[in-house]
Amino acid sequence: MGSKRLNILKSAGLAALIMSGLAFPIVAYHADMDLTRGLFLESRWPLVFALIAGTFVLSLLSSFLRAWRRSKQAATVPAKTARTVSKRALRLISFAGIGALMAFPLACVFTLGPAGSLKWIDNYGIQILIYVMLGWGLNIVVGLAGLLDLGYVAFYAVGAYGYALLSTDLGWPFWICLPICGLIAAVFGIALGFPVLRLRGDYLAIVTLAFGEIIRVVALNWTALTNGDAGISRIPRITFFGIPFSKGEDGFAAHFGLPFLPIERTVFLYYLILALALLTNFITMRLRHLPLGRAWEALREDEIACRALGIDTVAAKLSAFAIGAFIAGIAGAFFSVRQGFVSPSSFGFIESATILSIVVLGGAGSQWGIVLAAILIIGGSEFLRELDVLQEYFGYTFDPTQYRMLLVGLGMVAMMNWRPRGLVAARQPSLFLKRPKPVATELIAEGRG
Amino acid sequence: MPKPLLKVEHLSMRFGGLTAVDDVSFAANEGEITALIGPNGAGKTTLFNCITGFYKPDAGRMILSQGITEPEDIEKLTRSGRRHAALAAGSICLLERMSDTEIARRARIARTFQNIRLFAGMTALENLIVACHNPLMAASGYTVLSLLGLGSYGAREKDALETAKYWLAEIGLLDRADHAAGSLSYGAQRRLEIARAMMTKPLLLCLDEPAAGLNAAESAKLNELLHAIRDRHDASILLIEHDMSVVMTISDHVVVFDYGRKIAEGTPSAIRKDEAVIAAYLGVEDQDLHNAGLAAGA
Numbered sequence: 001m002g003s004k005r006l007n008i009l010k011s012a013g014l015a016a017l018i019m020s021g022l023a024f025p026i027v028a029y030h031a032d033m034d035l036t037r038g039l040f041l042e043s044r045w046p047l048v049f050a051l052i053a054g055t056f057v058l059s060l061l062s063s064f065l066r067a068w069r070r071s072k073q074a075a076t077v078p079a080k081t082a083r084t085v086s087k088r089a090l091r092l093i094s095f096a097g098i099g100a101l102m103a104f105p106l107a108c109v110f111t112l113g114p115a116g117s118l119k120w121i122d123n124y125g126i127q128i129l130i131y132v133m134l135g136w137g138l139n140i141v142v143g144l145a146g147l148l149d150l151g152y153v154a155f156y157a158v159g160a161y162g163y164a165l166l167s168t169d170l171g172w173p174f175w176i177c178l179p180i181c182g183l184i185a186a187v188f189g190i191a192l193g194f195p196v197l198r199l200r201g202d203y204l205a206i207v208t209l210a211f212g213e214i215i216r217v218v219a220l221n222w223t224a225l226t227n228g229d230a231g232i233s234r235i236p237r238i239t240f241f242g243i244p245f246s247k248g249e250d251g252f253a254a255h256f257g258l259p260f261l262p263i264e265r266t267v268f269l270y271y272l273i274l275a276l277a278l279l280t281n282f283i284t285m286r287l288r289h290l291p292l293g294r295a296w297e298a299l300r301e302d303e304i305a306c307r308a309l310g311i312d313t314v315a316a317k318l319s320a321f322a323i324g325a326f327i328a329g330i331a332g333a334f335f336s337v338r339q340g341f342v343s344p345s346s347f348g349f350i351e352s353a354t355i356l357s358i359v360v361l362g363g364a365g366s367q368w369g370i371v372l373a374a375i376l377i378i379g380g381s382e383f384l385r386e387l388d389v390l391q392e393y394f395g396y397t398f399d400p401t402q403y404r405m406l407l408v409g410l411g412m413v414a415m416m417n418w419r420p421r422g423l424v425a426a427r428q429p430s431l432f433l434k435r436p437k438p439v440a441t442e443l444i445a446e447g448r449g
Numbered sequence: 450m451p452k453p454l455l456k457v458e459h460l461s462m463r464f465g466g467l468t469a470v471d472d473v474s475f476a477a478n479e480g481e482i483t484a485l486i487g488p489n490g491a492g493k494t495t496l497f498n499c500i501t502g503f504y505k506p507d508a509g510r511m512i513l514s515q516g517i518t519e520p521e522d523i524e525k526l527t528r529s530g531r532r533h534a535a536l537a538a539g540s541i542c543l544l545e546r547m548s549d550t551e552i553a554r555r556a557r558i559a560r561t562f563q564n565i566r567l568f569a570g571m572t573a574l575e576n577l578i579v580a581c582h583n584p585l586m587a588a589s590g591y592t593v594l595s596l597l598g599l600g601s602y603g604a605r606e607k608d609a610l611e612t613a614k615y616w617l618a619e620i621g622l623l624d625r626a627d628h629a630a631g632s633l634s635y636g637a638q639r640r641l642e643i644a645r646a647m648m649t650k651p652l653l654l655c656l657d658e659p660a661a662g663l664n665a666a667e668s669a670k671l672n673e674l675l676h677a678i679r680d681r682h683d684a685s686i687l688l689i690e691h692d693m694s695v696v697m698t699i700s701d702h703v704v705v706f707d708y709g710r711k712i713a714e715g716t717p718s719a720i721r722k723d724e725a726v727i728a729a730y731l732g733v734e735d736q737d738l739h740n741a742g743l744a745a746g747a
Contacts, residue, residue, distance in 0.1 A: 283596065290602070291585040292592045294571075298579045301568035308501065308560050309649060310553030311582045319592075429572045431606075433614070433626040437572070443631035444570030 004067070012059035019055040023048045087436070101274055105267045114263040121263070123382050125270050126338065130331055131378045133277040135358040135370040136284055137327030142356070143365035144284075144293060145320035146300025146445060148205045151192075151212025152355055155185040155325040157347035159332020161219060164232040164342045174238060178333050185329020186322040188215075193321035197314055200303075212352050220344040231343025238269055238337050269338050276334060280327050281367055287323075289430050296320055297430075301445045354378075357408070361415060363422020363441070372423050377408065451478035453514070454685050455500070455558075455653055460509030462495055469495040470506070471709040477653065477702075482679055482686040484696045486720075487706030488729060493689045494563060496706075497657055500687070501560045502549035511544035513556045515652060554583055559646035560655040563689075565638050569631030573622055573641055576630050577613035578606075580648035585609060609648075616644040620674060636667035640674065647678060654678065656688040660695045668692065672699050697721070705729065 030042045104125060108117035134156065141149045162181035166172045172180075192211050196204055219226045226232065237245065245252045245265035252268075253260035287293040295316045298306050306313050336342050358377055362369030384407075387400040419425060426438035453476035462470040469492045477483040485493045498504040500511060512523055516539025523541055526534045532546040533555060542556040552558050568576050578585075588605035589595035595602045617623045620640040625633060630641060639659060646654055659675075660668050672695060678684050690696045696703060696717065703720045705713040707729040713720060720726055 286596055287592070290589050290592055290595050291582050292589075294575065294579050295582055295586075297571060297575075298568050298582075301570055302566050304503075305562070305566040305568065306579075307503075307549045308553055308562075308566075309580050309582065309645070310550055311579075312550055427570060429575055429627065431574065431578065431610070432572065433574055433610075433623075435627060437627045437629075439570050439572065439629040440632075441570075443629045 008063040012056050015059040016052050016056040020052045023051045105270045114261045118263055121266050121270050126273055128374050128378045129273040129277050131374040132371055133280050133331045134355045135374055136280045137324050138355050138359050141320050141324035142359050145296040150205045150209040150352055153347050153351040154212040154215035155328035156332040157215050158185045158188050159329030160336040160342045163333035163336040164235050167236045174337050181333035182326040182329040186326040189321040189325025190318050193318040216344050216347050233341045235336055235340045273334055294430055363424040365427055366424035369422050369424030454479040456512045458510045460506050462499055462506045468709050473711050475704045477687045479685055481701040482699055483702045484700035485689045485704050486696055491706040492709040493706055497655055502547055502552040506545055513542040515540050557652045559649045559651035561642045561646055561657055563657040565642055567630040567638055567642055572627050573630050574613055574626040576645050577648050578609055580645045581609040620644045636663050651684055654684050654686045658689055660690055660692040675699055
């Protein structure tokens with residue numbers, strides 16, 4: 001018992017030592033301007049000591065808490081069964097959720113007015129739904145087939161540039177471009193798939209990461225085609241199946257006898273991305289119950305066993321890459337028609353990382369978890385913009401959005417502690433004899449490709 | 450006179466300087482259980498991996514012939530450079546030319562692994578259904594038709610479910626069908642892996658140490674299962690096993706290896722008395738070794 005206490009003290013001391021090492025160079029001295037615009041150094045030693053003491057106390061507390069919880073857990077029966085929601089309840093929740101999503105933009109417009117609701121429909125609704133769709137697309141590759149893809153944004157970029165170029169250079173309408181962009185992205189998916197067929201785990205991750213960068217760097221430097229860093233602007237806006245959302249006689253509003261409001265376009269975009277995301281979900285759910293989907297999951301569990309059973313692992317891997325890329329390509333075309341402008345800066349590695357963290361945070365393989373994670377990560381970072389009121393307490397230079405990455409990082413650390421396999425961490429079997437019994441994630445392979 | 454299903458001829462496999470399988474020839478007959486035995490490191494698993502296509506042998510020929518085939522047909526196929534020949538009343542596969550997937554699909558050889566390779570995160574039932582991948586994939590119109598809700602996939606899946614139920618009952622796991630494979634007991638996992646291999650309707654079932662880690666009762670159950678497979682499912686069995694009680698009770702034919710070479714083959718009772726086998730397993734007295742050296746020198 002004594003040695004245990006000593007260990008807790010030791011680790012708290014170590015944490016305090018690390019904090020002092022960090023705080024001394026960063027916090028201890030602060031350079032500021034005085035009234036004559038001269039620099040002066042301000043020492044903040046009390047703050048340094050407060051930080052060190054705080055770290056020590058927090059570390060002690062968390063260790064004691066953990067020890068207390070462990071002793072409590074040992075006392076009770078360790079029940080390790082995955083919690084289940086009945087199928088009917090899940091279906092009810094799904095329908096209610098879809099109904100709420102359908103009603104969301106109209107409710108916004110009627111309660112907040114056309115101008116006030118723009119932010120909610122565009123920044124929250126559409127933005128989150130794009131990431132839900134991308135998360136579901138990547139989920140096929142990472143969650144089902146177990147192929148770790150760090151360059152998923154490349155296919156998103158291909159779709160976005162695909163629509164931008166086809167519409168500006170060739171003048172093709174959006175509705176024709178949409179499936180074409182998906183197909184082009186799928187071809188790129190297969191092109192990535194071939195060289196990485198033999199790679200697994202870390203090596204696969206590195207090559208896909210490089211692939212993502214290649215696409216971005218090409219978009220940046222092939223100025224003749226992509227206009228480089230300046231990007232492609234004046235991309236034709238979305239039309240209501242051919243009817244533009246404009247003020248004139250032949251516009252959407254006049255056509256349907258409605259008053260012209262700029263928000264109409266945004267509401268239509270919202271319903272479009274909602275439909276695309278639901279289609280993605282439908283395809284994924286369907287595939288999971290077909291031989292191809294089961295082969296993907298088997299591939300994630302054990303590739304050698306798959307080959308011994310005569311499953312064509314090459315076809316399974318390539319189809320996973322192609323279908324995942326197809327979905328990203330569609331989402332990319334949507335992104336480009338929504339923004340009206342694309343440039344390479346929208347497709348950096350951080351986008352891939354965000355999509356992957358949505359999949360991982362949600363619980364790889366779980367459709368619901370991905371929705372929750374997208375709301376948390378994308379909605380959360382949008383929500384930080386709302387916190388301007390905090391400036392009253394922290395001064396006018398305080399910008400809450402700058403803490404986004406810090407908060408995401410904290411969230412990830414918390415996840416690793418409490419739910420290492422994602423928010424929704426149980427796998428629903430694709431078919432059953434008597435009663436579907438969710439599989440605890442401890443048993444599921446982590447998809448090391 | 451039993452007909453050979455699998456014929457292995459002059460097979461050799463080297464890893465750098467080590468010859469793991471050295472000029473091995475034997476046959477596994479149709480409708481029989483053939484056991485490969487030998488001390489650790491004798492090259493049994495390497496031989497298995499060659500037969501199932503996971504390794505490419507350096508030399509030799511492996512023929513899987515089904516139905517009525519003539520020796521001339523085999524020679525003709527070998528010279529033609531092709532991998533597979535469909536004859537009027539049979540077919541021939543040259544395994545050393547095929548990939549692992551093709552051996553499972555076309556030559557219809559199924560295998561299990563020494564360290565169990567189930568899909569641990571999928572249920573027992575799903576493990577069995579995944580094994581029906583190729584026929585079901587074709588029934589689903591290679592996914593395209595079923596995605597659009599067309600075709601007769603539902604009926605085919607129901608058939609596969611019935612077969613899966615049959616095998617689950619056969620291995621005594623019907624009430625655990627919806628449990629994750631990884632959560633089953635060790636003996637149950639071994640049986641499930643065999644059932645999964647049988648779901649592919651193989652001609653030859655290759656089992657790599659199926660009785661390893663089983664207790665006496667589980668071992669007895671395994672013997673029953675293997676007999677049922679041989680007698681009722683037209684599958685011949687090739688197995689590697691260390692457990693002599695299993696080997697001697699169930700096998701029709703035993704092939705013994707040591708240091709990558711075949712040292713004996715025959716019926717279990719003949720093998721039991723074979724001096725070379727006894728020497729390989731129990732070692733020989735120094736005096737015998739001395740005598741043998743003198744004999745070789747003379």
